[in-house]
Amino acid sequence: MNAATMNHAQHAAHTIGGKLVGVTDLTMRFGGLTALDQLNMQINEGEVLGLLGPNGSGKTTFFNVLTGLYKATSGSIIYKGQEVIGQTPQEIYRSGVARTFQRSRLSLPLTVFDNIVIGDYQHMNHGLFFNLFQRKAFRAEYDSYVSKVEALLNIFSPPLVARMFEPVGTFTMIDRRRIEVCRALLSQPRLLLLDEPSAGMTHDETEALMDDILQVRGKLENLTIVLIEHEMNVIERITDRCIVFNYGKKIAEGTYAEITADPNVQTAYLGEAE
Numbered sequence: 001m002n003a004a005t006m007n008h009a010q011h012a013a014h015t016i017g018g019k020l021v022g023v024t025d026l027t028m029r030f031g032g033l034t035a036l037d038q039l040n041m042q043i044n045e046g047e048v049l050g051l052l053g054p055n056g057s058g059k060t061t062f063f064n065v066l067t068g069l070y071k072a073t074s075g076s077i078i079y080k081g082q083e084v085i086g087q088t089p090q091e092i093y094r095s096g097v098a099r100t101f102q103r104s105r106l107s108l109p110l111t112v113f114d115n116i117v118i119g120d121y122q123h124m125n126h127g128l129f130f131n132l133f134q135r136k137a138f139r140a141e142y143d144s145y146v147s148k149v150e151a152l153l154n155i156f157s158p159p160l161v162a163r164m165f166e167p168v169g170t171f172t173m174i175d176r177r178r179i180e181v182c183r184a185l186l187s188q189p190r191l192l193l194l195d196e197p198s199a200g201m202t203h204d205e206t207e208a209l210m211d212d213i214l215q216v217r218g219k220l221e222n223l224t225i226v227l228i229e230h231e232m233n234v235i236e237r238i239t240d241r242c243i244v245f246n247y248g249k250k251i252a253e254g255t256y257a258e259i260t261a262d263p264n265v266q267t268a269y270l271g272e273a274e
């Protein structure tokens, strides 16, 4: 069976464990606007969790708070036993939380290799002394990055390995998305946050990218994935569990089948019946 014919259940040689992230009464206000409103939820070890909700319901804000870009107004996020709120984005990244963004953050003139390695800037030894006077060590570090990037690209799309030193601007949208996911994976995160990976792609491209993400999940045993996605067929295919937001609150959680049957979810998406 190849990846394209596998559905989510057939991938489930994967164990879902206890709580990796616990969110308690999380609130994020922007002036008078409450983007997250006393949110309570948890993310389990090893799961693929889908985050759904109408536009503006707080999904990206949740990622931004969880990765330290925004400081929550109040509440708590415990990740691996430690409070996240108050930590810098660098500290959170180093503790194993990586993400992709809704809009591409690749530098088009730079090569695939450079774009992926930039993501791991925090882990690199880039002091001038090291680069100028420790040439051997510098070379060894560089070579180890080349091997790591090759290995990651191989998981996603082996043809990308041969083009690793070409500028990203010459690649298709789906390859750029693959490159962005590889960049997020370079640090070997425990928790990978994907913000609408299907945005701007065709149906077939989205299917192919989801196959790749499932393959990666199969190969990286301890990886937990949270995925913001509007494409319901993507959610159905790759998530173990879903949480639905509306106005910054969790209004439903469960399997895809459960949340789509939930009247609260239907009302949130379709509006109240007159």
Ligand SMILES: Nc1ncnc2c1ncn2[C@@H]1O[C@H](COP(=O)(O)OP(=O)(O)OP(=O)(O)O)[C@@H](O)[C@H]1O
Pocket: 030, 033, 034, 035, 053, 054, 055, 056, 057, 058, 059, 060, 061, 062
């Ligand atoms: N930096 C900010 N400053 C002010 N308001 C913000 C900021 N970031 C988000 N918001 C507001 O917070 C609310 C939640 O936005 P958020 O982007 O989290 O929603 P979302 O569920 O990710 O939506 P979408 O599905 O459209 O991406 C929106 O009303 C948005 O305008």
